[in-house]
Amino acid sequence: MSQYLAPGVYVEEVPSAIKPIAGVGTSTAGFVGVVADTVTMPLLPGRSGLKDDGTPEPAHFATVAPVGEAQLVDGWETFKTLFGDIQPGNSTLAHAVYGFFNNGGGRCWITRVAPAAEGDTDTGADQLETDLIAALETFTAIDEIALVAIPGAVSDAVQSAILDHCENQYLQDRFAILDGRRTDVPVPTKGDVQGGARDSSYGAIYYPWIDVGAKDAGGSTVFQPPSGHLAGVYARVDTERGVHKAPANEVIRGALGLEKLVSKQGQAGLNPDGINVIRRFDGNITVWGARTMAGAAQAEWRYISSRRVFNFLRESIDEGTQWAVFEPNAPEVWSKIRRNVGAFLTTVWSSGALLGNTPEQAFYIRCDETVNPAAVRDAGQLVVEVGVALVRPAEFVVFRISQWAGGVQ
Incomplete structure (x- = not known):
């Protein structure tokens, strides 16, 4: 922590809690x-x-x-x-x-x-x-x-x-x-x-x-x-x-x-x-x-x-959260992880890769005391649980056609 000895105004640069996760390449x-x-x-x-x-x-x-x-x-x-x-x-x-x-x-x-x-x-x-x-x-x-x-x-x-x-x-x-x-x-x-x-x-x-x-x-x-x-x-x-x-x-x-x-x-x-x-x-x-x-x-x-979507998500999150290694395993870091992974998955959802009308329907992130109890923290682990709803291809497109007598249905 900085020491202040003389009266005055001091301006400090504070690292942002937002550490964007960039999507990795998938086509090399x-x-x-x-x-x-x-x-x-x-x-x-x-x-x-x-x-x-x-x-x-x-x-x-x-x-x-x-x-x-x-x-x-x-x-x-x-x-x-x-x-x-x-x-x-x-x-x-x-x-x-x-x-x-x-x-x-x-x-x-x-x-x-x-x-x-x-x-x-x-x-x-x-x-x-x-x-x-x-x-x-x-x-x-x-x-x-x-x-x-x-x-x-x-x-x-x-x-x-x-x-x-x-x-x-x-x-x-x-x-x-x-x-x-x-x-x-x-x-x-x-x-x-x-x-x-x-x-x-x-x-x-x-x-x-x-x-x-x-x-x-x-x-x-x-x-x-x-x-x-x-x-x-x-x-x-x-x-x-x-x-x-x-x-x-x-x-x-x-x-x-x-x-x-x-x-x-x-x-x-x-x-x-x-x-x-x-x-x-x-x-x-x-x-x-x-x-x-x-x-x-x-x-x-x-x-x-x-x-391939799972490969993409796993590698992107892996590379984008390396900053968390050796950080204090406490609620402040958990909150940062939820925020950063959530922002990334929201972007993935908006691209059409996840199913749901809202981000809440498309994915969830759990990183709190329920998945990080004392025994897990004592083992040096920080656990993040992520669930995503994938969009799957329409492999079989089926039209059901029948005769109709006309009029109001």
């Missing part, structure tokens, strides 16, 4: 993909690519990004500088990242792995899976990542590892976008598309693969995994509508066709199992599913928007 993606050491890299700015005698000058070209190090990519030109333009040595990852930016993505982190070694096919595939899984660890310390995908990886081991990464108790702020398996069966089932990957509310899976105009040497279409494009759709919807809007009934930009056309009847056998189908409507390739991979025991997390 993390991609893991294969890029060969031998990919053709672009010229560095202002370089000719040739020595004075007209022979090639390797030092004039960009160097491919190192294996196992996450790289920040903020646009397609940055990707080309780090990993090369679309070509055989990087095609799956490059098409996915191009689709991400083309569909509305703005920032992503990319970790490169080397291709499988030639020779023993089984050993090479096993090593590649191991490398892909290990690369996920490079995203752990990058707090802004909210979406995770390994385009084209459909094995149980890799997809389960992506889900494990997103469910990590120290993270739980990111969501997995998985590619469904390719299948030629007339009526695919959950097992055909998802394989043995486990259920989880922290991920969504999409089927079928898409045509983006890629061709092989013989001119045949090379279908691409949809996860990169879907990450861009998520980002676009987050920007235009908000994270509470399901990333569905949205056109995939750059998609020209589908590897398999699924009818409404065919989707009826996939949708209840959490397989999000991509369908063609009037020439547009459209995302026509909004479910997570949560099983029947997690019905409250059935929809992608529900899980």
Whole structure:
């Protein structure tokens, strides 16, 4: 406390009790993909690519990004500088990242792995899976990542590892976008598309693969995994509508066709199992599913928007209330927390993410002696209980139509 010795007027700056909570980002993606050491890299700015005698000058070209190090990519030109333009040595990852930016993505982190070694096919595939899984660890310390995908990886081991990464108790702020398996069966089932990957509310899976105009040497279409494009759709919807809007009934930009056309009847056998189908409507390739991979025991997390809104709320409140750590555990601090969290949730409610005609109907916050009795305070804990009413997507819009004789009803 300040000491006042001489008579006079003293003006002091007093810290405000209001410490605004800012909403965290929800659309930065993390991609893991294969890029060969031998990919053709672009010229560095202002370089000719040739020595004075007209022979090639390797030092004039960009160097491919190192294996196992996450790289920040903020646009397609940055990707080309780090990993090369679309070509055989990087095609799956490059098409996915191009689709991400083309569909509305703005920032992503990319970790490169080397291709499988030639020779023993089984050993090479096993090593590649191991490398892909290990690369996920490079995203752990990058707090802004909210979406995770390994385009084209459909094995149980890799997809389960992506889900494990997103469910990590120290993270739980990111969501997995998985590619469904390719299948030629007339009526695919959950097992055909998802394989043995486990259920989880922290991920969504999409089927079928898409045509983006890629061709092989013989001119045949090379279908691409949809996860990169879907990450861009998520980002676009987050920007235009908000994270509470399901990333569905949205056109995939750059998609020209589908590897398999699924009818409404065919989707009826996939949708209840959490397989999000991509369908063609009037020439547009459209995302026509909004479910997570949560099983029947997690019905409250059935929809992608529900899980992602909770991730957003949890991370925003976490980051916005760090100031309370080591503060005196007393009513004054409890009041500040209620005020700050309440202001944040009121903003979330006004954006349409919470259900209710008033903030009081949309959420509640409890931080008082009822949740912080002496035993809790003695343990060094300060408990805040928050309840929110989520808005869920109208997955089934039902009109009931009947004949009417007319007149007054």
